[in-house]
Amino acid sequence: MTEARLDSLAVRADVPILARPSASGRPLVYLDSAATSQKPMPVLDAMDDYYRAANANVHRGVYALAAEATERFEQGRADVARFVGSRPEGTVFAKNATEAVNLVAYAWGLRHLTAGDVVVVTEMEHHSNIVPWQIVAGLTGARVEFVPVVDDGVLDLAVLRDLLATEPVKMVAVVHVSNVLGTINPVADITRMARDAGARSLVDASQSVPHMPVSLAATGADAMVFTGHKMLGPTGIGVLAADPAWLDGLEPFLGGGEMISDVRREGSTWADLPHKFEAGTPPIAEAVGLGAAVRYLEGLGMDAVRAHEVELTTRLLAVLGGVEDATVYGPRDPARRGSPVSFSLPDLHPHDIAQLVDREGVCVRAGHHCAKPLMRALGVPATTRASTYVYNTADDVDALGAALASARAFMGRV
Amino acid sequence: MGGIEDLYQEMILSHYRAPRNRGTLTNPTVSVTQNNPMCGDEIQVDVLLDDDGRIVELAHSGQGCSISQSAASMMSEKVMGTTRDEAQHLIEVFRRMMHGDDPPADVDLGDSEALAGVARFPARVKCALLPWMALKDALQSVGTTKETPHGQ
Numbered sequence: 268m269t270e271a272r273l274d275s276l277a278v279r280a281d282v283p284i285l286a287r288p289s290a291s292g293r294p295l296v297y298l299d300s301a302a303t304s305q306k307p308m309p310v311l312d313a314m315d316d317y318y319r320a321a322n323a324n325v326h327r328g329v330y331a332l333a334a335e336a337t338e339r340f341e342q343g344r345a346d347v348a349r350f351v352g353s354r355p356e357g358t359v360f361a362k363n364a365t366e367a368v369n370l371v372a373y374a375w376g377l378r379h380l381t382a383g384d385v386v387v388v389t390e391m392e393h394h395s396n397i398v399p400w401q402i403v404a405g406l407t408g409a410r411v412e413f414v415p416v417v418d419d420g421v422l423d424l425a426v427l428r429d430l431l432a433t434e435p436v437k438m439v440a441v442v443h444v445s446n447v448l449g450t451i452n453p454v455a456d457i458t459r460m461a462r463d464a465g466a467r468s469l470v471d472a473s474q475s476v477p478h479m480p481v482s483l484a485a486t487g488a489d490a491m492v493f494t495g496h497k498m499l500g501p502t503g504i505g506v507l508a509a510d511p512a513w514l515d516g517l518e519p520f521l522g523g524g525e526m527i528s529d530v531r532r533e534g535s536t537w538a539d540l541p542h543k544f545e546a547g548t549p550p551i552a553e554a555v556g557l558g559a560a561v562r563y564l565e566g567l568g569m570d571a572v573r574a575h576e577v578e579l580t581t582r583l584l585a586v587l588g589g590v591e592d593a594t595v596y597g598p599r600d601p602a603r604r605g606s607p608v609s610f611s612l613p614d615l616h617p618h619d620i621a622q623l624v625d626r627e628g629v630c631v632r633a634g635h636h637c638a639k640p641l642m643r644a645l646g647v648p649a650t651t652r653a654s655t656y657v658y659n660t661a662d663d664v665d666a667l668g669a670a671l672a673s674a675r676a677f678m679g680r681v
Numbered sequence: 682m683g684g685i686e687d688l689y690q691e692m693i694l695s696h697y698r699a700p701r702n703r704g705t706l707t708n709p710t711v712s713v714t715q716n717n718p719m720c721g722d723e724i725q726v727d728v729l730l731d732d733d734g735r736i737v738e739l740a741h742s743g744q745g746c747s748i749s750q751s752a753a754s755m756m757s758e759k760v761m762g763t764t765r766d767e768a769q770h771l772i773e774v775f776r777r778m779m780h781g782d783d784p785p786a787d788v789d790l791g792d793s794e795a796l797a798g799v800a801r802f803p804a805r806v807k808c809a810l811l812p813w814m815a816l817k818d819a820l821q822s823v824g825t826t827k828e829t830p831h832g833q
Contacts, residue, residue, distance in 0.1 A: 618720055618746035618808060619689075626685045635721035648721040648744045677685075678694070678747070 273567055273575040279658045281307040281563075293628030296666045301446050301474060301607040301654035302632055303496045306560075310499055313559035314552045325551055326525065326542070340551045343558030344541070350561045351472075351491065352482035353508035356540040360549050363505035364473045365395040367492035368440070370507055370520040370544060371469055372399035376438065378518060382408030385434045387466075389414040389422055389452075390644050391445040394637040396471045400440060409437070416644055420448035420597040427457065431464035438467045443486065444474035444605035447636045447652065448597035449580070451475070451605055458487035473497055477564075477656070478606055479573040483508045495553060499657075500560035504553035511540050521546040564657075572657055577601045579655040579664055583608050586668035596645060609636070609650040612671075615678060617651040623674035629667050687798030688805065689747065696792065697747040702757035704740045711823045714743075715815040717807050722749055726815040730823060734765040741812055748796070748805050753812035755792040765820050772817050779806045 279285050282305045289295045297305060323333040325340045341355075348358040361367040376399075380386070386400045390413050397411070404411050412430055417423045422441075430436055439461035443454050458468040470488040475481050477498035483491050490513075495504040519526055519537055523546035528536040537543045564572060580601040587595050587610050596609045611617065617633035624631060632652045635642045642648060653667055706712075709727035716723045722745040729738035739761055741753040756775075760768045774788050781800045784790055799809045 616746035618722075618748070618805070622688065622802070622805070623685065634719055639721060642721055648723060677689070 271568065271571060273571040273657060275575060275658060275660050278307065278567070279660070281309070282658050283308065283311075285658055289625070289628030289630075291626050291628055296627070296629040296663045296670075298653040298655060298659065298663060298667060299630045299632050300477075300497070300656035300659075301652060303502070304477065304499050304656055305658060306501070306556075307499055307563055307658075309563050310501070310556045310559045314501060314556040317552050317555040322552075324548055336551060339558075340549070340554050343554030343556075346558035346561040347506055347554075348508070350565065351476060351493075351506075351508050352484055353491075354511050357483075357509050357511035357514055359507040359509070359514070359541040359544045360554055361492075361505040361507055361544075362503060362550070363496075364471065364492045364494040365399075365505070367490075367505045367507040368395055368469065368471065369399045371490050371492075371509075372403045374517045374520040374544070375467065376400070376403040376409075377406060380404070380407040380409040380437055383435060384409040385430065385436045386411050386438045386440065387414060387427065387430055387436050387461075388412075388440050389442065390416045391420070391422070391448055391450065391452075391638065391641050392440070392442050393446055393471065393473070394639070396440050396442060396469075397640065400438070412436075413640065414441075416448070416450075416641065419599060420445070420450045422450075422452055422457075424453075424457070424460075427460060431460055431466065436461070436464060436466045438469065440469040440471070442471040442474070443481070444472075444478070444607070445597065445638075445641075446474050446607050447609050447638050447641055447650065449604035449607045449609075450597050451603055454486045454488065458489075462487070474605055474607060478576050480569040483510075489513055495557040495560065498557075498560055499563055500557035501550075501553045504550040504557050506557075507544070514540055514544070519543055519546070523547045525549070567657060575657060576606050576655060579659055579661065580604060580606060580608065582661055582664045583653060583655065583667070586664055589668065590671055596650065606656065607652055607654045609652045611647060611650050612675075615674060617649040619678065620651045620671070620674055623677055624667065624670035627666065627670040627673065629670045631667065688802055690795045690798070692792055692795035693747065693751045696751035696754035700741075700750055700754040702740050702754065702761070703742065705742050706738055706740050709738075709740075711819045713815045713819040713822070715811055715818065717745075717749070717811055719804070719807055720746070722746065722808070722811065724749060724753060724811050724815055726753070726812060726819055728816070728819045728823075730765065734823075736760055736763055736765075736768060739816075741815075745811065746805075746808055748799060748808040749811045752793070752796055752809045755796070756812050756816065759791040759793055760816065765823075768816065769820055772813050772820075775813050776810065779810055 321335045323336040325337040348355045414427045461468040467489045469490040470486045472493040476493040490509040496502040526546040598604045621633035706727035710730040712727045714725045724743040727740045
């Protein structure tokens with residue numbers, strides 16, 4: 268059976284915000300899904316219905332309404348676990364991917380790193396996969412080393428191999444798809460190298476899980492993190508997917524309600540997984556919404572989602588290739604990259620580009636994209652980034668090309 | 682919401698294309714670097730004060746968008762020759778203008794008044810303020826120390 272092609276116009280019709288005009292009155296051309304995705308009706312409806320029909324605090328409630336709320340919440344977890352091939356007890360809800368990285372850095376790193384140990388990250392990490400490790404390294408005396416980016420935006424794995432061979436590396440934390448370069452990193456190879464050297468691994472899948480088939484097993488990582496709002500789901504919920512046997516041996520990250528088995532004056536014991544890592548009232552409606560988002564993506568088929576993305580990225584690279592003097596970062600081959608495409612123009616600063624194309628209703632991001640070490644490696648203070656998703660069409664990509672031409676004409680006037 | 686022409690006025694673009702007092706000083710009294718955490722842009726402002734605390738030379742360098750670069754250029758022209766107190770007053774008037782307040786009738790910000798429209802683009806206010814905040818840091822640091830401070 269061949270996978271159906273993705274019908275982006277049908278998806279578009281499901282996403283109400285795309286029907287509103289931009290501030291300038293032009294149709295909205297949303298090309299910033301790497302920052303956050305827009306939300307289809309089934310997600311909005313699921314969250315709305317939860318609040319209207321089933322809201323109660325989860326777990327421990329005796330009355331039927333609380334049981335129903337718990338059931339919807341846990342269904343969200345089951346949906347997410349199925350989507351990435353994790354076990355429900357190894358599928359922990361956090362506030363976002365950042366908090367999920369912090370969870371691992373604190374629950375594991377704080378207790379298992381000692382002075383002289385090395386945590387390896389890469390030059391293309393989002394700050395969320397750098398700063399928590401720097402903080403925990405500061406507390407434990409460990410060091411953070413960076414794998415450099417070379418050639419057309421790929422990792423220099425020889426450096427990783429050297430680090431693993433010569434340094435006491437305890438953790439390799441790597442992004443699956445770069446939020447700036449779009450590079451798809453060979454995470455299965457990287458996590459295998461880490462494991463062979465006796466190190467743990469964490470994969471930041473924030474830009475991959477929404478866009479292509481991804482499973483925890485295929486990444487080979489001990490821990491994988493991603494966020495709900497980039498995959499058609501709501502803000503306020505992120506996911507840590509990990510091997511339950513590993514998680515079970517870790518101490519909690521945050522303490523409070525929901526995560527305990529017993530609390531006595533002299534000390535406390537912890538709840539079973541995954542609740543041990545979910546202190547306080549969890550993001551209930553958000554889990555319901557994320558579950559709906561996952562089912563929506565499953566309905567589209569992740570192979571079709573990926574094929575659509577490759578098609579649009581091919582066109583985006585061609586459009587930018589036609590813009591005079593444009594520098595496009597990251598791999599040239601769309602098959603080797605995800606959705607984010609960063610570029611710069613010698614005569615227009617990214618802020619000015621984003622401001623001027625907004626006039627035509629085109630939403631792109633300008634700045635350092637929370638990846639300042641990468642910006643320094645590229646030798647630029649900032650880039651402009653366009654990123655597509657399931658509701659984007661070839662027309663959206665072409666609109667960016669036209670808006671860039673008129674931005675240049677505007678700034679070049681006089 | 683202001684139109685894009687309010688943001689990219691001819692005055693602003695002319696300073697962007699031909700920035701005044703761009704560069705560095707060889708013997709500044711103080712040199713401050715400010716960065717815009719939103720976009721990573723950096724600006725360095727070098728100031729030479731005479732014994733009376735008057736700005737006799739000012740130079741700006743770094744990378745930035747049309748708004749931050751033109752703001753630095755316009756600021757450099759306006760504050761040249763002013764005393765520290767006068768410059769600090771201009772900084773405050775400019776800061777308020779970025780929050781939507783018209784400058785008082787007795788204060789002339791010069792070409793910088795062309796940036797008044799930036800107040801309607803919240804994401805760009807920080808760009809326009811960048812050189813002014815660098816100057817503020819610079820002026821605050823002299824008098825307290827002769828060391829070159831390292832601004833955020």
